[in-house]
Amino acid sequence: MSDCLFCGIVEGRVKGDIVYRDESVVAFRDIRPQAPVHILIVPRKHVATILDLEATDAGVVGEIFLLIAKLAREQGVAESGFRVVVNSGADAGQSVFHVHFHLLGGRPFRWPPG
Ligand code: 5GP
Numbered sequence: 001m002s003d004c005l006f007c008g009i010v011e012g013r014v015k016g017d018i019v020y021r022d023e024s025v026v027a028f029r030d031i032r033p034q035a036p037v038h039i040l041i042v043p044r045k046h047v048a049t050i051l052d053l054e055a056t057d058a059g060v061v062g063e064i065f066l067l068i069a070k071l072a073r074e075q076g077v078a079e080s081g082f083r084v085v086v087n088s089g090a091d092a093g094q095s096v097f098h099v100h101f102h103l104l105g106g107r108p109f110r111w112p113p114g
């Protein structure tokens with residue numbers, strides 16, 4: 001999608017601090033990090049929200065969770081702990097409508113979240 005910011009990063013039209021890419025997934029650092037480790041993991045395919053995922057996307061969602069575990073280890077937060085967040089819709093504050101998984105770590109997080 002040409003007007004989607006994260007499609008722009010996936011396709012290389014928009015600069016991103018990319019930490020991982022393969023044929024189905026791209027991971028890059030959040031431009032406004034909320035923790036020492038703050039990485040966004042996205043499917044290459046444009047999917048706006050969790051609600052727009054289709055049965056054929058199940059594989060890439062599984063790959064994303066496996067990648068999150070790999071990145072958590074590589075970034076040194078696997079043992080200390082980390083949080084995975086997917087905001088969906090207005091109440092959750094979703095601001096970019098290309099589904100993305102936040103990997104946050106390197107500091108303690110509160111529960112319940114704000
Ligand atoms: P959301 O609020 O939709 O869950 O998360 C969107 C995230 O994208 C925010 O954490 C925001 O800081 C990040 N973001 C917004 N614009 C850019 C950008 O141009 N580049 C990168 N790397 N992250 C961005």
Ligand code: ZN
Pocket residue numbers: 001004005006007008045046047097098
């Ligand atoms: Zn997109």
